[in-house]
Amino acid sequence: MIALICFVLAVLASPFKSNIRLEAENAVLRHQLIVLRRKLKGRARLTNNDRWFFVQLYRWFPSILPVLMIIRPETLVGWHRAGFRRYWRWKSCRRGGRPQIETELRALIRQMSTENLLWGAPRIHGELLKLGFSVAQSSVAKYMVKRRGPPSQEWRTFLRNHAPDIAAMDLFVVPTIGFKLLYGFVIIRLDRRDLVWIGVTTNPAAEWVARQITEAFPWDGAPRYLIRDRDRIYGTVVTRRLRATGIRDKPIAPASPWQNCFAERLIGSIRRECLDHIIVLDEEHLRRILKNYADYYNGVRTHPSLNKDAPVSRQVQRSGVINSRAILGGLHRQYVRI
Known part of the structure; x- marks a missing residue:
């Protein structure tokens, strides 16, 4: 009944429609019949040409929406919007202009901006010019790593900048062959x-520790800060000597040996690489062993934290015959070219 009423209303309104609108509606109806004839089974399959045909007719004659039967009006409107987006995406594509920079250069810009948090685009652009790259400063700013907050250094950088002014000290116990300490x-x-x-x-009295500190640091070589634990041995005499030498005393928190990690790691290396393999006879024997190990530690032993170098930097030897020298009776060896 409703379809019949719609048909009657369409017939009554047809004399008032223009011929072009009627032809557009007829074209839409005929094309829908063509699509339905192509259907073998299931629902009708529309090709891109079909979609383009319906979209163009809708663009010129929006009144064709009521005669669409095989597709919904909102589907046709969605096709039109998708085509609009693709058209303007195609219009906004780069045609000519400045070419894109190489992938390696983009990676280098990101690396510089990540490793140097205090550098901006002008600073990185200057470095690239000195490296022989011809690139605009605006391109450098485009490919830099964006940060949310203000630039700040890492803890590793902070510690490295202050490490030359910091030293650490600690005591350790060594038993002798006669079970003396x-x-x-x-x-x-x-x-x-x-x-x-x-x-x-x-x-190990406080006076002896104070004398060791005086002998270890001359007036022109004392550090700014000295880290220590809260042992009772470090009494008033030690703190007064540190103050007279111009060193600021920095005791760690109670029961927190990890805060003096550098001295603890050094003592662990002394035990693992030397004292655990030697029976100490007396005080003079221990002093000689530790002196030999100190020479090996400073001048020969490589450290991962120093980029596989010794505290007293070793020169790279590339020519000559390789020879080995025994250290601590052969417990360790030094390899040199002669």
């Missing part, structure tokens, strides 16, 4: 991990 005392600089002082005593 000897005390070793070490001081290490954090910058190059160099063992600046090593001492041995049977009675």
Whole structure:
């Protein structure tokens, strides 16, 4: 009944329509019949040409929407919008102009902006010009890594900048062959991990520790800060000596040996690489062993934190015959070219 009413209304309104609109509606109806005749089974399959035909007729005659039967009006409108987007995407494509820079150069710009947080586009652009790259500063700014907050250094950079002014000290116990206890005392600089002082005593009093600090640091070579634990041995005499030398005393928190990690790691290396393999006879024997190990540690032993170099930097030898020299009776060896 409703379809009949719609048909009657369409017949009554047809004299008032223009011939072009009637021809457009007839074209839409005929094309829908063509699509339905192509259907073998299932729902009708529309090709891109069919979609383009319906979209163009809708563009010129929006009144064809009521005569669309095999597709929904919102589907046709969606096709039209998708075509509009593709058209303007094609219109906005780059045609000529400045060519894109190479992938390697883009990666280099990102690397520079990541490794140098305080550099901006002008600074990176200057470095690229000195490296022989011809690139605009605007392109550098385009490919830089964007940051949310203000530039800031990493903790690793902060510690490296302050390491030359920091040293650490600690005591460790060594038993002898007669089960007596000897005390070793070490001081290490954090910058190059160099063992600046090593001492041995049977009675580690505060006066002895203060004297070791004085002998370890001359007036022109004292660090700014000295890290230590809260042992009772470091009494008023030690703190007064540090203040007189111009060194600021930095005791760690109670029961927190990880805060003095550099000295603890050094003592662990001394034990693992030397004392665990030797039976100490007396104080003089321990002093000689630790002196030999200190020479090996500073001048021969390579460190991963120093890019596989020794605290006292070793020169790379590329010519000559390789020869080995025994250290600590053959416990370690040094390889050199002669």
